[in-house]
Amino acid sequence: MMKIVFNILFLTLSPFFFINSQIIDSTEIKTEETLDEILDESFVEEDNSDLYNAVEELILNPIDLNTADVFELQKIPGIESSTAEIILSYRNRFGPFYSVNELYAMRELDRDLINRIIPFLKVDKESIKFDSTLFQEDFSEARILPSDIKIYLRSRFGNDLQTRKGFEDGIYLGNKLRAYNRLFVKYSKQIQAGILIDKDAGERDIDDFKSFHLNVKNYGVLNNLVLGDYVLEFGQGLMLWSPYGFSKGADAIFPVKRKGKILKPYTSATEYDFMRGVAATIDYSGFSFTAFYSSKKIDANVDSVTNKITSTPKTGLHLTENDLMKVNRASEKIFGGRISYKYDKFFNAGMSAYQSKFSNEFESTSIYDLSGSNFRYYSFDYDVNLSPVNIFGEFVYNETSVASLNGIIITPLNNFIITASIRSYPRNFINLHGFAFGEQSGNTNNEFGIYYGIKWRSNFGLINFYYDQFRFPFETFENPVPSSGNEFYLSYSKNFFNKTQLNLRFKSERKDVTENLNNIKTVVERIRNSYRAELMYDISSRLRMKSRIEYNTYEISKAEIKENGILIFQDLRYVISKSLLAYGRIIFFETDSFNSAVYEFENDLTGVLTNLAMYGEGLRWYLMIRYKPFDFLTLSMKYAETYKPNEKSLSSGNNLIRNNIDNRISFQIDLAY
Amino acid sequence: MKILSTIFLLTSFTLAQFNPGAKQISLSNSDVALSNDVFSLFNNPSGLSQIDWREIGIYYSPAPFGLTELANAYVAYTEPFSFGSVAIGGMTYGFDLYRESKIVLGYSYNYQNKFFAGAAFNFHTLSIKNYGDDNALYFNLGGLVYLSEDFRLGFSFQNINRASFGNDDDQIPVLLNAGISYDLINSLSINAAVEKDLRYKTSLMFGVDYDLIEYLSLRSGFSNEPSKFSAGIGINYSFISLDYAMFTHNDLGLTHQVGLIISFNKELSRRQQIRNYLGIK
Numbered sequence: 001m002m003k004i005v006f007n008i009l010f011l012t013l014s015p016f017f018f019i020n021s022q023i024i025d026s027t028e029i030k031t032e033e034t035l036d037e038i039l040d041e042s043f044v045e046e047d048n049s050d051l052y053n054a055v056e057e058l059i060l061n062p063i064d065l066n067t068a069d070v071f072e073l074q075k076i077p078g079i080e081s082s083t084a085e086i087i088l089s090y091r092n093r094f095g096p097f098y099s100v101n102e103l104y105a106m107r108e109l110d111r112d113l114i115n116r117i118i119p120f121l122k123v124d125k126e127s128i129k130f131d132s133t134l135f136q137e138d139f140s141e142a143r144i145l146p147s148d149i150k151i152y153l154r155s156r157f158g159n160d161l162q163t164r165k166g167f168e169d170g171i172y173l174g175n176k177l178r179a180y181n182r183l184f185v186k187y188s189k190q191i192q193a194g195i196l197i198d199k200d201a202g203e204r205d206i207d208d209f210k211s212f213h214l215n216v217k218n219y220g221v222l223n224n225l226v227l228g229d230y231v232l233e234f235g236q237g238l239m240l241w242s243p244y245g246f247s248k249g250a251d252a253i254f255p256v257k258r259k260g261k262i263l264k265p266y267t268s269a270t271e272y273d274f275m276r277g278v279a280a281t282i283d284y285s286g287f288s289f290t291a292f293y294s295s296k297k298i299d300a301n302v303d304s305v306t307n308k309i310t311s312t313p314k315t316g317l318h319l320t321e322n323d324l325m326k327v328n329r330a331s332e333k334i335f336g337g338r339i340s341y342k343y344d345k346f347f348n349a350g351m352s353a354y355q356s357k358f359s360n361e362f363e364s365t366s367i368y369d370l371s372g373s374n375f376r377y378y379s380f381d382y383d384v385n386l387s388p389v390n391i392f393g394e395f396v397y398n399e400t401s402v403a404s405l406n407g408i409i410i411t412p413l414n415n416f417i418i419t420a421s422i423r424s425y426p427r428n429f430i431n432l433h434g435f436a437f438g439e440q441s442g443n444t445n446n447e448f449g450i451y452y453g454i455k456w457r458s459n460f461g462l463i464n465f466y467y468d469q470f471r472f473p474f475e476t477f478e479n480p481v482p483s484s485g486n487e488f489y490l491s492y493s494k495n496f497f498n499k500t501q502l503n504l505r506f507k508s509e510r511k512d513v514t515e516n517l518n519n520i521k522t523v524v525e526r527i528r529n530s531y532r533a534e535l536m537y538d539i540s541s542r543l544r545m546k547s548r549i550e551y552n553t554y555e556i557s558k559a560e561i562k563e564n565g566i567l568i569f570q571d572l573r574y575v576i577s578k579s580l581l582a583y584g585r586i587i588f589f590e591t592d593s594f595n596s597a598v599y600e601f602e603n604d605l606t607g608v609l610t611n612l613a614m615y616g617e618g619l620r621w622y623l624m625i626r627y628k629p630f631d632f633l634t635l636s637m638k639y640a641e642t643y644k645p646n647e648k649s650l651s652s653g654n655n656l657i658r659n660n661i662d663n664r665i666s667f668q669i670d671l672a673y
Numbered sequence: 674m675k676i677l678s679t680i681f682l683l684t685s686f687t688l689a690q691f692n693p694g695a696k697q698i699s700l701s702n703s704d705v706a707l708s709n710d711v712f713s714l715f716n717n718p719s720g721l722s723q724i725d726w727r728e729i730g731i732y733y734s735p736a737p738f739g740l741t742e743l744a745n746a747y748v749a750y751t752e753p754f755s756f757g758s759v760a761i762g763g764m765t766y767g768f769d770l771y772r773e774s775k776i777v778l779g780y781s782y783n784y785q786n787k788f789f790a791g792a793a794f795n796f797h798t799l800s801i802k803n804y805g806d807d808n809a810l811y812f813n814l815g816g817l818v819y820l821s822e823d824f825r826l827g828f829s830f831q832n833i834n835r836a837s838f839g840n841d842d843d844q845i846p847v848l849l850n851a852g853i854s855y856d857l858i859n860s861l862s863i864n865a866a867v868e869k870d871l872r873y874k875t876s877l878m879f880g881v882d883y884d885l886i887e888y889l890s891l892r893s894g895f896s897n898e899p900s901k902f903s904a905g906i907g908i909n910y911s912f913i914s915l916d917y918a919m920f921t922h923n924d925l926g927l928t929h930q931v932g933l934i935i936s937f938n939k940e941l942s943r944r945q946q947i948r949n950y951l952g953i954k
Contacts, residue, residue, distance in 0.1 A: 389885065410891065412861045412883050420893055420904065450902045450921060452895050454881075467879075467895050469902060469923055484923050486900045 028606050028626070030119040031056045035609065037116070038077050040250040040489070041599035043509065043528060044441075045613040048601070050244035050268045052609040057267070062122035065097045070345040070385060075259045076120040077251070078113055081390040082411035085345060097123045108414055110457055148188040151673045156180040156605060158666030160201060166654030172202035172319045178666070179206055180269060190217050198269040202319040209316060211274075213265035223288065224263050224281040231274050232292060232433075233260035234338055234352050235381025235394035236405045238425075238444050241435035242266075243273035245442060250491060250505075252453030252464040256407055256419050256437060257392050262290060262338070271316025272298070273433055275334060290338040292354075297328035300360070308363035319654070331359040334433075336377075349382040356432055368428045368474070375432060388412055396431070396444075403429040403444050405436055407451075415457035423449050427474040439470045439485075446474050461494030479523055483512030499538035506531055515559040524558040530598075546571035554596040565591025567598035567614055583624040589614040605636050605668040618644035618660075634670040639663070692716040693732045693747040693764070695916035695932035699905025700880025701894035703864040706827030706854035707882065708817060709947055710914075710934055711749045714760045714779045716850065717815035717829040718791030721751050721758040722783035725950045727937040734930035738922065742768045749777075757782040770802045786951040789817040797845065799838050809845060811836035822953045823856035827866075847871040852878070859944065860884040864894070874898045887942055892918070899923065909943070912936050 034055050039048065055077070063072055065087070073084035086108045091097065100121045103114045158178040166172040182196040192215040197207040213228035231242035236258045246255035263281050266274040279292035299318075301310045309330055318324055336354025341347075356375045364371035381394035393406035407421030423437060425444040435442035438449060453466035471484040491505040507530040512523050532550040539545060552565040569587040576582060583603045591597055597615035603624060604610065614620065622640035629635070641663035644650060650657040691697075694712030697704050708720020711730040730749045737743040749762035760779040767773055775798070781791035791814070798808040815829035828851040838844040852866025861883045868876045880894025880903070890907035905918035914934040921927050939946050948954075 389891075410883065410885075413858055416857055416861070418881055418883075418893070420902075452893065452902060467897075467902075469895075469900050469921075471923055486897070486923070488897065 027056065027059050027119075030059055031606075032603060034059075034077055034116070034119070035601075036250075038246060038249050038251045038254055039601065039609075040248070040505075040507075041601055041611055042247070043599065044611070045597075045599070046441075046611050048244075048609040048611060049607060050242070050270055051246065052607055053268050054242075054244070056607065059119050062120055064124050065100060065121050066091065066123060069342070071259070071342065071348050071383065074257075075261070076117050077254050078116050080253060080409055080411055080417055081385045082388050082414065082417075083109065083113070085385070085387050086414070088345065099123055110415055112457070150184075150186040151671065152182075152184040152186070153671040154180070154182045154607065154668065155671075156607070156666065156668040158201075158664060161663045161665065162657045162659055162661060164651070164654065165656035165658070166202060166319065168658075169654075171654055173321065173324070174199070174202050174204040174319070176201050182267070184267075190219060191215065192217075192265065194265060194267060196267065196269060198271075200317055200319070203317070208318055209269060209271045211266060211269075213267075215265040221282050221284055222280065223283040226263060226265050226279050229266035229274055229276050230263060230279050230292075231266050232263055232279065232290075233258070234262065235260060235350060235379060236392065236407075237436040237442075238394045238396045238403050238405060238434050239352060239377050239379040239431065240336075240354065240433050241442070243270045243435065243442075244268075245435040245437075247437070247441060248451075248466065248468060248487065248489070250464060251455065252466040252489070253409065253417050253419050253455045256421050256451060256453060257390075257409065258437065262288070262340075263292070272314040273435075277334075286342050288338075288340045288342070288350075290340075290352075292334070292336055294334040295331065297331045299326045299328065300330035301326055302329045302360055303363060306363065307360055309358065309360045310363045332432075333357045346385050347383075349380070349384075351378075351380050353378045368430070370430050377431070394436075396429070396434075398429055398431070401426040401429045403431070403436075417455045419451070419453045421451045423447065423451075439468070439487075446472050446476065448473060461492055463490075463492055465490040479512055479514050480521065481523055483523060485509065485511035501536040503534040503536070504532070505534075513556065515556060515561075517559055522558070524556050527553075527555045527557075529553045529555075542575040544573040546573075548600075550598050552591070552596050552598050554592075561595075563592035563596040565589065565596035565598050565615065567591075567600065569600065573603075579628040581626045583626075584622065586619065586621040587614060588619050590617045591615045602640075605638055605666055606634070606670060607668075616644050617646055618642065632671060632673045634668075636668045636670075637666070639665045691920075693734075693745075693749075693932070694730070695732060695905055695918040695930050696882070696890075696892060696907060698920055698930055699892040699894065699903050699916070699918035700864055700882060701878045701896040701901065701903045701920065702850075702868070703852060703866045703878035703880035703894055703896070704854070704882075705815075705829055705850045705852040705864075705866045706817060706825040707862060707864050708815075708827060709943060711751045711760065711762075712747070712932070712934075713791075713815075714749050714751065714762045714777055714793060715747065715764075716831075717817065717827055718760070718779040718793040718813060719781050719789040719815040719817045719829070720827070721760050721779060721781035721791060722753070722789050723817070723947050723951065724751060724758065725753050726939045726946070727752050728934060728939075730932060730934040732930065732932040734928065737928045738925040739927075742771075744768070751779075771800075773797065773799050787819045791815045791817075795832075797836075807838045809836040809838055810834075811845060819951070825854040827852055827854065843871055856944075859948075862944075884942065884944070890916075912939060914943075 070081060070084045070088060073079050074081060090106055100118050100123055160176050167176060178201045179199045184192060184194045186192045194213050196211040198209040199206045211229045213226055216225045232240040233242055234240045237245055249255050263279050275294035276296040277294035281288060281290045298312055300312045303310050313326060318327055334354055334356045338350055338352035340350030354377055358373040361373045362370040377396055377398050379394055379396040383392040388411045390409040395402055395404045403425045405423040409419045411417050425447045427446040429445055431444045434444045436444045438447050440447060447470060449470035451468045456463040466489050469486045473482050475481055488508045493501060493503040495501050509528045511526050513526045514521050515524050530552045534548040537545045548569050550567045554563045567589040569585055571585040574582045589598055594615045597613040599611050599613055601611050620642040622638060624638040626636040644660050647660045650662050692702055692715050697712055705717050708717040709723050711728040713720035728751050732747040734745050745766040747764045749760060751758055751760035758781045762777045764775040776796045777793050779791060779793040781789060783789055793813040795811050800806040811832040811834050813829060813831045814833060817825060817827040819825055830849055832845050832847045835847050836845055848868060848870040850866055850868045854862055854864045856862045864880045866878045876896050876898035878896040882892045884890045888909055893904040895902045900923045901920050903920035905916060907914055907916040912935055916932045919927055919929045
């Protein structure tokens with residue numbers, strides 16, 4: 001009896017005992033480092049927080065090495081079908097894993113690669129777990145919270161210190177505060193309930209965006225059930241995908257093949273392109289069945305005379321009276337299903353279909369645009385694994401045309417991977433809820449492209465390179481005539497000395513753009529080159545320095561435009577103590593205009609990732625502190641400031657700041673209990 | 674109208690055709706430092722003396738960019754002698770209004786199984802109906818060096834005497850092609866090359882040649898000027914290799930071509946037989 005009491009004491013106090021037992025923020029640091037490997041600053045300013053969440057989710061829900069199959073393992077960045085097969089053949093030969101560290105025993109796998117994938121893996125030790133049955137018998141009613149319940153709360157607040165024009169003139173209805181609150185309650189790994197509310201700066205209500213889900217997993221034949229908000233990820237994302245996905249980036253192989261999660265609860269704050277209703281997946285001996293229903297109000301501009309939808313804005317910003325008029329003006333009902341079949345490690349194919357019905361018809365401006373209010377899609381996707389060759393693809397039919405993506409990944413050696421993929425998205429294929437690989441950030445319309453990539457972990461360093469050729473067979477938003485372009489990427493990284501890593505990168509993009517030459521709109525070639533050198537140095541296990549210099553050129557030779565830009569930054573990550581971490585960065589930039597802007601990702605509060613454009617002349621700096629006083633609590637704070645000495649005002653339109661400083665402070669609380 | 678546009682295409686693409694060999698094209702012609710089959714005669718003749726067996730190849734591209742008028746065919750034959758390899762080949766291109774043909778005689782010398790030097794003599798004729806004929810004689814030079822057992826350097830000059838048709842200069846491409854080839858493993862080589870044609874921008878070319886199994890080769894590559902992708906497969910069975918290649922030009926679309934190579938007295942795979950011959954373990 002004495003011993004039991006002692007045990008309980010120990011258990012309740014254990015969070016305090018173990019405060020300093022782990023390096024702070026391991027999840028955050030691993031997420032950041034993984035994203036560093038996959039993402040690359042594109043030539044567009046964008047918010048990639050959803051991708052951050054996607055990787056974070058993978059780390060928080062690691063894949064069990066003893067039950068995973070070839071297709072599941074490939075969801076982990078860095079694991080291709082051949083690597084997955086090596087791991088599985090080891091498991092078949094030597095029996096179940098006892099620890100993820102057993103991976104180091106596999107000679108076929110590169111040590112660097114193993115370090116990279118271990119955060120995504122686990123070994124469930126059901127048998128070795130602390131024997132808790134004893135307590136349940138004696139003290140079950142004494143416990144306030146069953147130990148199986150876990151609570152995750154993330155609460156984030158931010159405020160711009162400068163007042164933008166929209167607030168000064170009273171155009172924006174709400175105040176400047178940004179607020180994001182998310183609560184997950186998990187019960188014994190099988191049940192999760194979540195609620196999320198989000199308010200952007202200038203929005204009136206703290207719960208401008210609300211999301212809720214209830215998720216039940218692995219209950220008998222029921223693989224997955226979601227009530228509330230969810231997303232569907234099928235095949236290569238040509239038909240159905242979450243509102244975000246990886247695009248061409250620093251890793252030449254990983255983004256090419258999509259690895260769909262089929263069904264998952266919606267946990268992000270992007271306010272469009274998710275489903276609201278109910279969906280379930282049932283697994284039965286190799287077969288998997290999914291059915292879903294969704295009914296959701298959407299923002300739309302509706303013509304008051306014809307009562308037709310003229311556009312569906314997808315920003316999720318409800319700042320002005322004008323914005324509020326569009327809120328929930330239309331609705332969409334979706335139902336559909338999917339059947340897929342998995343054969344051992346060789347074969348995984350699925351057929352899916354859905355129908356979408358809008359409350360109003362679409363107003364079409366050209367014969368290729370959406371018209372009517374009823375849409376149907378049918379898709380077939382496959383993933384065939386014939387080591388060392390992996391073939392995958394998807395075909396979608398929308399009752400007028402067929403869009404397709406087909407790709408191949410060849411792994412002749414474990415450290416040498418080649419991939420090629422062909423995508424064809426016809427002009428009259430308009431998809432409502434896809435996000436596929438391509439040049440137009442997910443849009444599967446009016447594009448034909450071929451991608452070719454190689455990743456080589458050679459003895460003399462890591463080489464990633466890709467070449468992507470794309471064509472827009474019909475006019476686009478930018479160009480009144482068909483246009484084309486290509487993109488070339490080459491990066492090299494090497495650990496020269498112990499703890500010193502050098503990264504070199506060259507990127508070149510050629511694209512047709514429209515310019516006014518002698519008052520005549522002409523399609524001309526635009527060339528953007530970007531040269532980057534980066535040095536990362538671990539001064540000690542606590543202090544990491546990162547220096548970067550990047551030079552961009554922007555050239556339209558026919559229009560005699562030639563601009564360039566340069567960016568230099570110094571970055572520091574300092575683990576002050578095991579519960580306190582500080583990030584800081586100072587960025588100097590000088591570019592001729594927005595055209596030659598240099599882009600950079602920066603460390604932000606957990607769950608936020610933005611690719612910011614630095615242009616003009618000035619400097620930006622930020623400081624972020626993450627403090628973990630207890631194992632279950634993380635507090636973080638960030639202050640960021642952009643200063644452009646030669647400007648009188650920053651930004652434009654309603655976002656105009658009548659000052660040359662743009663600064664913001666944000667706080668976040670993460671609670672995991 | 675079609676004739677007009679065809680003539681336009683002919684004059685702009687004509688003499689800038691791609692060198693033959695379905696394998697070469699599936700590697701986007703990045704193979705200057707690989708040059709290990711009979712079609713090397715047309716690009717880098719020095720590679721011929723890597724081959725210690727007799728070989729015949731035919732190649733056909735039925736409709737480049739979808740135009741049968743641009744159809745072209747090549748044939749080549751090589752014979753190894755103690756003093757080096759001698760090869761002869763021919764080409765025909767065009768249709769009844771416009772026709773080009775070429776006869777090529779090549780020689781390649783193997784110095785200590787490490788250095789290879791070659792030369793080719795081209796006799797090229799052109800005839801345009803109702804306009805008349807012309808012909809030209811020009812020379813190609815090439816070299817190939819094994820820097821190590823798995824790393825090669827190659828180069829070739831084409832039309833070094835700057836022969837041309839008619840009164841205009843440089844109607845026949847004058848170009849330099851230099852590159853490297855690296856055997857990552859026995860069954861895979863990576864090729865990269867740059868090509869500068871006197872009249873065009875420098876082109877970067879890249880290709881990977883991979884023998885998935887003894888009987889099946891997979892190849893792919895790309896080049897940037899013009900922007901194109903290529904891919905192909907090769908089926909190697911007994912003394913026959915059947916190769917298929919396709920490439921896509923960003924503006925002009927797809928082109929398909931096939932080639933057949935018959936090798937005499939070749940017992941092992943192409944790479945292995947060459948390695949044995951050159952004394953590479």
